[in-house]
Amino acid sequence: MKPAPFTYHDAQSLEEALALLAEHGDEAKLIAGGQSLVAMMNLRLAQPGHLIDINGIAGLDGIERDGESLLIGALACHADIAGSDLVREACPILADAAGHIGQYAIRQRGTIGGSLSHADPAAEWPLMAILMDAKIEIAQPSGDRRTVEGADFIQSIYTTDLGPDEVLTRVRFPCVERDEGWAFKSFARRRGDYFIVAVGATLALDGAGRVSRLRLALGGMEVTAIRLVEIEQEAIGNTPDGDWIEHIAAAARGAGEPADDQHADAEYRRELACVLVTDALAEALNRSGRG
Amino acid sequence: MDKVAFRLNVNGMDHDVLAEPRKLLSDAIREDIGLTGTHVGCEHGVCGACTVLIDGKPQRACLVFAIQAQGQAITTIENVTGEDGGYSPLQQALHEEHGLQCGFCTPGIVVTMEAYLKENPDPSERDIRDVLSGNLCRCTGYQSIVKAVQKAARRMRGEDTEVA
Numbered sequence: 001m002k003p004a005p006f007t008y009h010d011a012q013s014l015e016e017a018l019a020l021l022a023e024h025g026d027e028a029k030l031i032a033g034g035q036s037l038v039a040m041m042n043l044r045l046a047q048p049g050h051l052i053d054i055n056g057i058a059g060l061d062g063i064e065r066d067g068e069s070l071l072i073g074a075l076a077c078h079a080d081i082a083g084s085d086l087v088r089e090a091c092p093i094l095a096d097a098a099g100h101i102g103q104y105a106i107r108q109r110g111t112i113g114g115s116l117s118h119a120d121p122a123a124e125w126p127l128m129a130i131l132m133d134a135k136i137e138i139a140q141p142s143g144d145r146r147t148v149e150g151a152d153f154i155q156s157i158y159t160t161d162l163g164p165d166e167v168l169t170r171v172r173f174p175c176v177e178r179d180e181g182w183a184f185k186s187f188a189r190r191r192g193d194y195f196i197v198a199v200g201a202t203l204a205l206d207g208a209g210r211v212s213r214l215r216l217a218l219g220g221m222e223v224t225a226i227r228l229v230e231i232e233q234e235a236i237g238n239t240p241d242g243d244w245i246e247h248i249a250a251a252a253r254g255a256g257e258p259a260d261d262q263h264a265d266a267e268y269r270r271e272l273a274c275v276l277v278t279d280a281l282a283e284a285l286n287r288s289g290r291g
Numbered sequence: 292m293d294k295v296a297f298r299l300n301v302n303g304m305d306h307d308v309l310a311e312p313r314k315l316l317s318d319a320i321r322e323d324i325g326l327t328g329t330h331v332g333c334e335h336g337v338c339g340a341c342t343v344l345i346d347g348k349p350q351r352a353c354l355v356f357a358i359q360a361q362g363q364a365i366t367t368i369e370n371v372t373g374e375d376g377g378y379s380p381l382q383q384a385l386h387e388e389h390g391l392q393c394g395f396c397t398p399g400i401v402v403t404m405e406a407y408l409k410e411n412p413d414p415s416e417r418d419i420r421d422v423l424s425g426n427l428c429r430c431t432g433y434q435s436i437v438k439a440v441q442k443a444a445r446r447m448r449g450e451d452t453e454v455a
Contacts, residue, residue, distance in 0.1 A: 001335070002313065007292070008295070008356070038353075038356070055359065104422045105339065106336065108349060192425060
């Protein structure tokens with residue numbers, strides 16, 4: 001239960017971190033909060049030869065608003081995001097989801113950039129990135145930046161679009177509209193465990209009380225979170241009421257192709273999806289302008 | 292792998308440490324600095340027994356490499372006391388409410404809850420249970436720990452000051 005030996009590098013700038021990654025290639029691993037990585041190293045599931053600590057890089061932990069976007073730096077920790085007045089105002093579902101990650105002490109150190117790069121299929125940030133069409137900003141070896149859509153960034157279990165020589169620097173989320181309802185719902189056997197199934201939803205209504213935009217994503221049904229695009233599009237123009245919620249939840253039951261695993265079988269996941277979508281839409285409706 | 296010299300500040304005192312980069316903060320605190328109040332349970336961030344404060348925030352010492360904690364203020368259970376040098380209100384309440392049995396998990400719980408009660412002086416039972424979910428106790432069943440935290444919070448707010 002002790003990690004294998006490694007060489008430690010304390011990067012003080014993005015340029016230094018990129019140079020170290022270029023130098024050490026596949027042998028190197030970045031560490032931010034380390035709340036998954038160090039556990040994996042202790043269990044020797046990960047044995048990087050070089051550990052590049054990016055915590056000393058100034059300016060990577062900011063949370064700021066840029067017009068209709070919310071910019072969250074890669075090193076912002078879950079507790080700071082959960083407790084941020086700015087996040088609660090601009091995109092409150094993110095603060096709520098951040099408050100569900102792991103346990104209190106884990107949230108003080110774990111970061112959004114680390115969680116996205118790790119891409120656990122049952123983690124909150126990949127679900128939020130896919131739900132909200134987040135733009136993931138990445139620093140390349142040349143120093144140039146590129147931007148990837150959340151759904152393209154998260155590719156599979158523990159697999160992302162991030163190259164071994166790149167650093168995730170920032171995530172751009174859209175702000176929710178005034179009066180747009182939202183809800184995050186998840187189920188785990190114990191508080192703080194990785195969820196079995198989770199749902200994110202936002203719901204905007206037009207002046208007549210009809211759905212003008214629904215975002216709906218499910219985690220735990222496939223190897224990545226899935227966006228229920230067809231259901232979202234069919235919902236536009238509908239009048240949201242109890243029957244409507246029942247209809248959407250029934251459709252969500254059939255979403256994706258969940259597999260049986262040691263935590264839950266496929267049928268149980270489908271049942272959870274149905275129940276959690278029902279709860280999420282009721283809460284989102286309640287929070288929307290109509291509620 | 293070669294050992295590296297670095298300095299850790301624990302409970303207000305500087306300590307020179309010579310250790311490999313892979314040395315966990317929890318092990319450095321116990322083995323190199325000699326403070327064994329920080330307990331090591333699961334060593335992968337699940338049990339909470341090794342929780343210490345780093346710059347005032349409760350964090351798992353088994354999920355931080357000691358070398359990463361240079362320049363930061365580390366606080367361990369040994370530094371938790373009352374104003375008179377005796378028990379803190381939380382420790383006193385745990386004592387009165389039988390909030391511990393074997394005591395293995397207790398340092399992690401005390402360190403975590405001391406920090407949490409500063410952040411939220413008036414937590415609901417649900418809030419307390421939510422935070423306590425990060426600390427595994429195999430003896431008490433948690434009821435008595437929750438009662439103790441509630442009692443400590445009341446006393447720290449200036450209510451229910453009578454000490455048994």
